[in-house]
Amino acid sequence: MEALKERGLLLQNAPHLVRDLAFVVPNYEWWEAPFYGLGLKLYQVLAGKYGFGKSRLLSREETLQHLPTLKTMGLRGGAVYFDGQFDDARLLIHMAFTAFEQGATLLNYVQVTGVTRDAQDFVDGVLARDIESGEELCASARVVINATGAFSDNLRRSADPSVKPLIAPSQGVHLVFSCDFLPGNSAIMVPHTSDGRVLFAIPWHGHVLVGTTDTPIASAALEPVAMEQEIEFILSTAGEYLAKAPTRRDVLSVFAGIRPLVRAEGTVSTAALSRDHIIHIDGSGLMTICGGKWTTYRHMAEDCVDQAATMAQLPEKPCVTRHLRIHGFPVSDEGVPPALAVYGEDAREIREVIRQHPALGELLHSSLPYLKAEVVWSARQEMARTVEDVLARRTRALFLNARAALEMAPTVADLMASELDWNEVTKQRQLADFRTIAANYLLPG
Structure with a gap:
């Protein structure tokens, strides 16, 4: 529910970066229409005023109007629901500049190399190095927030080598193809693949983005690399639904990303781990926020800053980001290509x-x-x-x-x-x- 609200706020605050997108679930079995129809009604109720469009069942003909390159053999119809799509790179840049406009100091290509401690041995700052100039820096703070995603445990261990890990990193891979494989403005969503995963094929910047995987990995890398089995899974599964099965030669780009999932005792599969965020405070006083997802970034930040303000014994102040326009908010789109x-x-x-x-x-x-x-x-x-x-x-x-x-x-x-x-x-x-x-x-x- 929180993610649906935050999705609506993101569209409200950054309309230049967010757009609605129709997702179609193709139905090939008799039971899928009533099953997904019930799920879509619940989705519609939960989304409420934050919804992006009305979900409904589609006939076979309507499904093919949305997805003209879908495999037709056995196709009975489909179900359509609406979600949001945004440009993550542009949102990150525009968020950074929004923070700057609110008084933040931005340090690009500065690497944290360690932490500093006060007389009681609590973390009270960080040591850092400017990658370009080599200049050594020191920044002091009442509270240090560790928001380094999949690399959160690295900084935690630098403050206290004995801490137990919080992160269970998971790798997700995507393949990019020509828009010929999925012309139009609708996406395919396959909720259950042969191995229980979810597959998407999404129009993206004039191309088609297909993924994803959920592969547990031992540790996160700055430049993660797709594994061969992940590539083959996406190609073979996409081929089950597209009239023209994509091949390796059709792949324009392949890339991997790391999910900073929160570790849970006794859980073997990262697919079963929660995508919710947690705020954890180590004995050193270092505050770490991890887990979560892009959609709920604003809510995550609000929770984290509220907790940090309490730790620092700062005066209470209401959060302003719920209705804060993101940098670049368009006054008018007239004349903009x-x-x-x-x-x-x-x-x-x-x-x-x-x-x-x-x-x-x-x-x-x-x-x-x-x-x-x-x-x-x-x-x-x-x-x-x-x-x-x-x-x-x-x-x-x-x-x-x-x-x-x-x-x-x-x-x-x-x-x-x-x-x-x-x-x-x-x-x-x-x-x-x-x-x-x-x-x-x-x-x-």
Whole structure:
């Protein structure tokens, strides 16, 4: 229920980053229509005023109107419900700038190397290092909040090596294909695959995103890599529902992410672990928030800051984020091209960059919608410091089409070199680093 409310607030506060999306559950068995119909009614009631659209059952013909490339043999009909879709990279950047506008200090490419302690041996700050300059930093605080996701236990152990782990990391893999495999604006949702998992095929930035897996892993990596069995599972399961079964040659990009699930004693499968968040305070006084999911990020932050304020004995203050507009909240979308819509009001500034330098209005690559001006904007205004920052964390180029991202990387490096005053050695090192990372997004034939 909380997730449904937060989803509605996210649409309200960041309409430039969130849109509604129809999910269709195809029915091939006689019992699926009444079963899913009952579930959708409950979903509709729970969503209430926060719902994105009316759920209903679909005829066979209506199902194929939504999903024209769906396998037709045995198809009886479907069920449609509405959920939200957002651009996670853009939301993260816009949230950071919203925090800055509220008085936060942002430190990009600064790594925490340890904690400091007071006379009572409680954590009262962090030691850090600027990755670029090598400068050592120290920041003191009444409360230190560990919000490092899948890496939460690393910082906890640096404060107290004896702590028991909180995180049970799980890997999820996605494959990206051409929109030919799923034309239109509706997604496929398969609630029960052959091994009990859930599969989605979703329209995403003019492509199709298919996933996901839920694979327990021993430890989290900064650059997780898809396992062969995960890739084969997605390909084979997608082939059971799509008229044209996708193959390895059709994969434009493959990527993996890590879920910071909260460990539960006696649970073997990460698929059974709760996606709810917890706030944990170690004996050292270090506060850790972990678990949760993107949809409930605001509620997680509210709970965490309220707890931190209590620990720090600060005056009570009501939370303001429930109705706080996210940076870029559009006053008007008049004159904003669709490709720049995710920037919200910042799109006008990017258009001004293009007006001053028309060549920056050119595409970086014919296969993707990103403009040269976006590279310049990212370097000037969004703290992009690497080629990877631009192609993976400001745009979604690497995730959409890894080969195209590699081909546009030299142009991106040239533009960033001009903005950040890189010499040739730095530029070539940036390109080499990006090629190493991008190799993991390419699927060997």
